[in-house]
Amino acid sequence: MIEVIDLCKDFGDIRVLDGINMRIEDGEQVAIIGPSGSGKSTLLRCLNLLERPTSGQVIVDGIDITAPKTNINLIRRRMGMVFQSFNLFPHLSVKDNITLAPLQLKLATKAEAEERAAELLRRVGLLDKIDEFPQRLSGGQQQRVAIARSLAMRPEVMLFDEPTSALDPEMIREVLDVIRDLADEGMTMAIVTHEMYFARDVASRVIFLDQGQIAEEGSPEQVFKNPRGERTKAFLAQVLLH
Amino acid sequence: MQDTLELRKRQRRRCLDRLLWSIPAVLPLFLFTGENVAALNAIFVGQSIEGSGGILAEFHRNFIEGGRYMWLLDGLLLTLFMSAMAALIGMIIGLILSVIRVSYRAGVRIPILNALAGAYIAVIRGTPVMVQLLIIYFSIFGNLTDIPPVLVAGLAFGINSGGYMAEIFRAGIESIGVGQTEAGRSLGLSYGQTMRRIILPQAIRNVLPTMFNEFITLLKETSVAGFIAVDDLTRAGNNIRSKTWSNQPLYAVALIYLILVLGLTRLLSVLEKRMRRSDRRPMGTD
Numbered sequence: 001m002i003e004v005i006d007l008c009k010d011f012g013d014i015r016v017l018d019g020i021n022m023r024i025e026d027g028e029q030v031a032i033i034g035p036s037g038s039g040k041s042t043l044l045r046c047l048n049l050l051e052r053p054t055s056g057q058v059i060v061d062g063i064d065i066t067a068p069k070t071n072i073n074l075i076r077r078r079m080g081m082v083f084q085s086f087n088l089f090p091h092l093s094v095k096d097n098i099t100l101a102p103l104q105l106k107l108a109t110k111a112e113a114e115e116r117a118a119e120l121l122r123r124v125g126l127l128d129k130i131d132e133f134p135q136r137l138s139g140g141q142q143q144r145v146a147i148a149r150s151l152a153m154r155p156e157v158m159l160f161d162e163p164t165s166a167l168d169p170e171m172i173r174e175v176l177d178v179i180r181d182l183a184d185e186g187m188t189m190a191i192v193t194h195e196m197y198f199a200r201d202v203a204s205r206v207i208f209l210d211q212g213q214i215a216e217e218g219s220p221e222q223v224f225k226n227p228r229g230e231r232t233k234a235f236l237a238q239v240l241l242h
Numbered sequence: 243m244q245d246t247l248e249l250r251k252r253q254r255r256r257c258l259d260r261l262l263w264s265i266p267a268v269l270p271l272f273l274f275t276g277e278n279v280a281a282l283n284a285i286f287v288g289q290s291i292e293g294s295g296g297i298l299a300e301f302h303r304n305f306i307e308g309g310r311y312m313w314l315l316d317g318l319l320l321t322l323f324m325s326a327m328a329a330l331i332g333m334i335i336g337l338i339l340s341v342i343r344v345s346y347r348a349g350v351r352i353p354i355l356n357a358l359a360g361a362y363i364a365v366i367r368g369t370p371v372m373v374q375l376l377i378i379y380f381s382i383f384g385n386l387t388d389i390p391p392v393l394v395a396g397l398a399f400g401i402n403s404g405g406y407m408a409e410i411f412r413a414g415i416e417s418i419g420v421g422q423t424e425a426g427r428s429l430g431l432s433y434g435q436t437m438r439r440i441i442l443p444q445a446i447r448n449v450l451p452t453m454f455n456e457f458i459t460l461l462k463e464t465s466v467a468g469f470i471a472v473d474d475l476t477r478a479g480n481n482i483r484s485k486t487w488s489n490q491p492l493y494a495v496a497l498i499y500l501i502l503v504l505g506l507t508r509l510l511s512v513l514e515k516r517m518r519r520s521d522r523r524p525m526g527t528d
Contacts, residue, residue, distance in 0.1 A: 050424055077430030087425035091443050101429035104439060146425075153429055 001025055002047060002157065002190075007056035009042055009212075016042045018212035020056070024157070024190055029183045031203035031220075032192045035235055038209040040192040041084075044161050047190065048072075048079045077105065080150030084162040086142040088134035088149070094121070095130045098149045113152070120148035124178050140171030144178055151182075158182065160191040176202075196239055200224050208232045297490075304490045310482050314491070317478030318498060324396045324474065325461045331400025332460070333453075336407025339363060341437060343408070344415045348423075350433055359408070366405030372466050374402055379470040392474075395467040403460050410452050414445035447517065454510040458503050465499075475499070 002024040009017040016039045024030050032040045045051040047058060049065055049072050058065050065075050089097050098120060099113035108116065121127045124144040126137075134142055143163060150158060160179060164172040176198050183189060183202045193199055199206060199220065206223040208216040208231075216223060216232040224240075227233045305311040339359045346356040366374070378398040383389060418441050426436030446453075468477030479495035482488075 048428055050428065073427075073430050073432050076428055079428075081424075081428035083421060083425065085421055087419075087421040089422065089425070089440055089444075091447065100439060101426075101431055104431055104435050150429070 001061060003057075003059040004043075004047070005057040005059065007043070007046060007058065008054045009039070009046060009051060010054045016212055017046070017053070020212075020214060022207060022214060022217070024188065026156075026188050027186050028188055029202055029204045030190045031199035031206045032190060032209055033194075033196065033199055033206060033235075034209035034215075039212040040209050041161050043209065044159050044190060044192050047159055048076050048081055050081070077101075077107075077153050078155055079157045079159060080147075080153060080155035081159045082143070082146050082150055082161065082163045084165045086134075086139070086146045086166070088142050088146055090134050092133075093130075094126070094132050094134065094137075094145050097134065097145060098152045101149075102152055107153070116152055117148070120151050121145075123151075123181075124148050125174075138171060139167045140174045143167065143171075143175045147175075147178055147182075156188060158187055158189040160189060160193070162192050162194065164193070164195060194239070196224070196236070208235070210235070300486075300488050300490055304482055304486050304488050305494070310485070313473075313478040313482055314475065314494065314498070317473055317475035320392050320467075320472060321461070321464055321475040322502075324392055324399060324464045324467060324472070325457070327393075327396030328399035328403050328460055328464065329457050331397065332403025332407045332456070335401065335404025336409075336411050337442075339404065339408035340411035340415060341442075343412055345433070345437075348433075363405045363408050366402055367409075371399070371402045371463055372469065374398055375466060375470060391470050391472045392467070395464065395470060395472050395474075399460060399464055399467075402463075403456060406456055406459075407453070410449050410456060411445065413452075414449035415441055417448050418444050450517070451510060451514055454506065454513070458506050461502060461506070462499060 004020050004022045007017055007020040008015065018039075020043060022030075032043060034040050042051055046053050049058070053066055056066070060075055060079070063070060063075065065072060088094075089100065092100060095114065095117050098117040099108075099110070102108040102113045102116070103110065118127060118130060121130055124147060126141055126144055126148070129137060129141065129145070134145070137145065147158075147163075163179065164175050167175060172195070176195065179189075179191070180198075180202050191199070191203070201220075203220050206218065206220050207214055208223060208227075208229070210231045216227060216229045223232065224236065227236055305314070339362060342352070342355050342359040343363075346352070375395065375398045378401070379391065379394050383394050422440055422444070423436055426440045427433070431439070464474060465476035467474045468480065473481065475495055475498060479491040482491040
């Protein structure tokens with residue numbers, strides 16, 4: 001369970017997040033939507049402290065991760081993150097990309113880690129690419145490997161930061177399908193996305209962020225069909241029209 | 243089209259290679275015995291070696307008499323040893339300094355180390371290597387007279403090279419996108435683990451060509467080691483010159499440096515080509 005209390009984040013003089021309060025319960029799939037510059041990605045990146053909040057708290061299973069004495073590395077092991085630009089390690093094979101962290105952190109033997117890598121690759125449909133290097137893969141394939149790499153740490157939560165925004169249209173689906181499978185299995189996740197239909201279908205809750213604040217929040221039916229706020233209505237009218 | 247271009251480039255390349263590799267063919271001249279030289283002299287110069295003139299006679303006097311070519315060979319060994327030692331020390335120092343500097347900027351702050359690293363780089367790059375060599379030999383090692391000068395020189399050039407290598411590595415580390423660090427950290431790896439396993443391997447690979455240029459510079463810079471009584475290649479040549487009053491040894495020395503540098507340059511281009519090949523992994527070539 002992740003709890004966010006009065007979270008603020010400034011970049012210089014600009015307040016990007018302005019008093020965010022939210023909870024992500026175990027087993028929930030929370031979609032964070034909103035216009036560009038609304039602070040969606042920054043919020044997500046505050047959840048595993050890739051961005052350090054200016055003020056406020058992020059509490060993961062009762063541990064305040066913003067406290068100076070918290071070992072953030074231990075928390076991050078339990079929170080997988082998938083980036084817009086994949087960020088696979090180009091100097092390592094697909095297999096080594098996936099086994100690097102478990103081996104470095106001594107969470108598995110080489111044999112165990114490789115077995116797990118194969119299993120995860122089978123799951124995302126890329127077992128035949130296990131010895132390939134990232135540059136040889138398409139964007140969609142790279143992103144699926146990136147998901148497998150995160151899953152290798154057996155995370156309790158997955159954070160997706162616009163996982164399909166850098167993909168060619170024909171590759172979006174293969175990545176969304178993998179994420180959908182994870183959601184169906186009950187993985188706790190927060191996903192920042194511009195794929196509104198995906199958010200509607202997969203999320204158990206939708207958070208609409210605007211100008212660094214949560215402007216609206218609720219079930220997908222409620223937010224997408226009967227948005228209450230004017231800003232939500234205007235935004236959805238723009239992105240759902242076509 | 244691409245192929246023809248590639249082919250033409252390769253042909254031009256082969257021509258150049260042949261030219262470069264013909265240079266070592268000159269080297270066997272060093273092995274010429276007196277009789278051979280005499281015979282050649284008769285053919286090319288029309289003079290006997292007993293006469294004072296004639297290039298080949300001079301050559302004989304410089305390199306064959308008294309086995310003086312061995313002076314050059316011994317000097318060459320010392321030069322190579324110093325360069326290799328300095329390159330190794332320089333890489334280690336450079337790596338440590340660059341990581342200190344980059345980490346400081348990334349928020350992993352040890353102010354005293356960062357200040358020391360900054361001062362080291364400023365002093366090393368801001369003073370002549372020759373002066374550094376003299377200070378290290380006469381002042382710092384001044385009382386330790388039983389240490390062979392060549393070791394002191396290797397250390398001094400290594401300390402010097404470390405300052406430059408630090409900047410090379412720093413540029414390499416900074417060329418790796420922040421996304422790589424974030425990916426590593428988000429998996430739970432520590433800053434150090436991310437640096438060692440993810441950033442440095444890519445950074446070092448990226449700066450390999452620049453590093454090689456530094457090695458080449460280093461090799462040539464060791465030619466001032468003679469000032470602290472190392473009989474390196476340059477000084478060996480000069481020793482012969484002072485014995486024979488001929489300038490030929492200086493040209494021989496220059497030629498040997500040139501061959502070494504061309505060899506290193508060639509090694510670099512082979513390396514780069516191999517790196518390019520492993521980088522050229524276009525999508526969907528299966």
